Amino acid sequence: MICKKITELSGSESDQLLSRGKGLTDVGSAVDAILENVQKNGDQAILAYAKQFDKAELSTLEVTPDEVEEAIASLDSNLLKHLRQAAENIRRFHAAQLPKEIWYIEDTPGIVLGQKTIPLERVGCYVPGGRASYPSTVLMTALPAKVAGVSEVIVCTPPRADGTVHPLTLAACKIAGADKVFKTGGAQAIAGMAYGTKSIPSVDKIVGPGNVFVTYAKMKIRDYAEIDFPAGPSEVLIIADDFANPKMTAADILAQAEHDPNSVSILVTPSEKLAKAVLEEIEKQSETAQRKEIIEASLKNSAVLIAENMQECIDFSNKFGPEHLQIMTDPEVEDTVLNQIQNAGSVFIGNYAPVPAGDYASGTNHVLPTSGYVRMYSGLNTAHFLKSFTIQRISKEGLSEIKDAVIDLAETEGLFEHAEAIRKRFEE
Numbered sequence: 001m002i003c004k005k006i007t008e009l010s011g012s013e014s015d016q017l018l019s020r021g022k023g024l025t026d027v028g029s030a031v032d033a034i035l036e037n038v039q040k041n042g043d044q045a046i047l048a049y050a051k052q053f054d055k056a057e058l059s060t061l062e063v064t065p066d067e068v069e070e071a072i073a074s075l076d077s078n079l080l081k082h083l084r085q086a087a088e089n090i091r092r093f094h095a096a097q098l099p100k101e102i103w104y105i106e107d108t109p110g111i112v113l114g115q116k117t118i119p120l121e122r123v124g125c126y127v128p129g130g131r132a133s134y135p136s137t138v139l140m141t142a143l144p145a146k147v148a149g150v151s152e153v154i155v156c157t158p159p160r161a162d163g164t165v166h167p168l169t170l171a172a173c174k175i176a177g178a179d180k181v182f183k184t185g186g187a188q189a190i191a192g193m194a195y196g197t198k199s200i201p202s203v204d205k206i207v208g209p210g211n212v213f214v215t216y217a218k219m220k221i222r223d224y225a226e227i228d229f230p231a232g233p234s235e236v237l238i239i240a241d242d243f244a245n246p247k248m249t250a251a252d253i254l255a256q257a258e259h260d261p262n263s264v265s266i267l268v269t270p271s272e273k274l275a276k277a278v279l280e281e282i283e284k285q286s287e288t289a290q291r292k293e294i295i296e297a298s299l300k301n302s303a304v305l306i307a308e309n310m311q312e313c314i315d316f317s318n319k320f321g322p323e324h325l326q327i328m329t330d331p332e333v334e335d336t337v338l339n340q341i342q343n344a345g346s347v348f349i350g351n352y353a354p355v356p357a358g359d360y361a362s363g364t365n366h367v368l369p370t371s372g373y374v375r376m377y378s379g380l381n382t383a384h385f386l387k388s389f390t391i392q393r394i395s396k397e398g399l400s401e402i403k404d405a406v407i408d409l410a411e412t413e414g415l416f417e418h419a420e421a422i423r424k425r426f427e428e
């Protein structure tokens with residue numbers, strides 16, 4: 001773990017932190033081969049990859065309704081209650097994001113302009129399942145798709161070695177209203193949803209997070225299906241001052257570090273005292289962590305950085321563009337910090353707003369851009385499942401208001417029939 005003043009970072013240390021995600025290109029040729037094989041050999045290739053990567057011997061890919069019912073029956077009722085509580089919060093937050101279905105304005109008399117928003121028809125949700133199970137990601141992808149009105153939502157998730165899917169993942173599929181679930185993960189699942197196979201229908205858009213294999217594959221299939229954005233290994237950047245509790249801060253760093261060896265966690269603080277205390281806590285807490293191996297690998301990509309002042313913390317955070325940004329400062333300065341945030345996937349404010357709250361149950365979406373892609377993408381929301389078209393209704397009186405402008409501009413562009421299409425309407 002790097003621990004130093006921001007001003008003392010070497011060029012290569014700074015590059016390593018800012019250009020994380022370069023692991024994506026390392027998997028390029030492996031993923032290209034998988035995409036090509038699935039495009040050529042469909043289900044057969046996918047079944048073979050399930051054996052190779054997930055150690056699962058499958059004869060079919062689709063989860064049956066009986067498997068879903070059996071899975072739900074096997075679950076503890078409290079666990080199901082908690083899943084439903086999370087689902088309800090996520091449903092309400094995403095319903096609040098929905099835009100007006102249709103609207104009109106009439107600024108010029110006789111020219112009525114509007115916009116209608118409609119859902120996509122078929123969407124594929126990738127739900128990770130390699131180093132952990134992600135029933136929560138079903139709620140974060142399939143549920144907003146259904147809230148937006150998508151008619152067919154399919155889910156792909158890696159099978160476990162015994163050929164089953166985690167029962168809570170299947171319960172989440174049922175609660176979210178997913179229409180079909182397929183036992184496939186990694187680049188092969190993305191290929192299946194993009195190209196379509198005998199079992200898996202091709203979709204209009206693929207959403208959902210995954211490891212570097214999944215993320216690279218999503219970026220390669222965009223001629224076939226749109227994607228949400230690159231949502232790779234988890235990241236957190238914490239801006240904190242002496243107001244932050246070192247134990248909580250360290251716990252929040254380990255929480256994202258345990259996702260993936262490629263995860264990145266950063267504390268930026270003007271307080272040397274806090275930096276030292278958090279480092280000590282990280283060492284102590286990681287000692288007993290159950291996913292110690294992943295955490296240790298991920299901490300190698302991570303850093304505790306000391307800034308001259310709060311402004312330097314904010315500037316570094318904006319340059320880094322974290323998936324999750326926690327602001328754990330004196331409440332008096334929280335808004336000053338927030339108002340200057342330019343690049344962040346989701347912002348968590350205060351000592352009692354740790355990322356895991358949003359990962360599971362507060363209601364916001366946990367599928368967020370990583371590797372600095374927050375510069376140009378927003379986290380998953382209902383708009384990702386919608387498209388819109390504009391509408392115009394124009395009377396003769398309305399057209400006459402813009403007639404001269406259209407004719408003049410069209411002729412200047414050298415598009416004379418455009419001008420004629422207007423003139424003809426005013427000939428006797």
Ligand SMILES: NC(=O)c1ccc[n+]([C@@H]2O[C@H](COP(=O)([O-])OP(=O)(O)OC[C@H]3O[C@@H](n4cnc5c(N)ncnc54)[C@H](O)[C@@H]3O)[C@@H](O)[C@H]2O)c1
Binds near residue numbers: 127131184209213366
């Ligand atoms: N950014 C976000 O919004 C967000 C949200 C949740 C999770 N995540 C991230 O999702 C990721 C989940 O990763 P995961 O690995 O647990 O599950 P995963 O489902 O993404 O990946 C597992 C699959 O990877 C493929 N794979 C593994 N090794 C391979 C190899 N050598 N060659 C080809 N394919 C291979 C296999 O097909 C396997 O089924 C983590 O990085 C986590 O941080 C991100």
Ligand SMILES: N[C@H](CO)Cc1c[nH]c[nH+]1
Binds near residue numbers: 136137233234235355
């Ligand atoms: N922190 C992850 C997004 O980077 C989401 C998640 C799911 N489950 C637990 N955490």
Ligand SMILES: [Zn+2]
Binds near residue numbers: 234255256356359
């Ligand atoms: Zn998480």
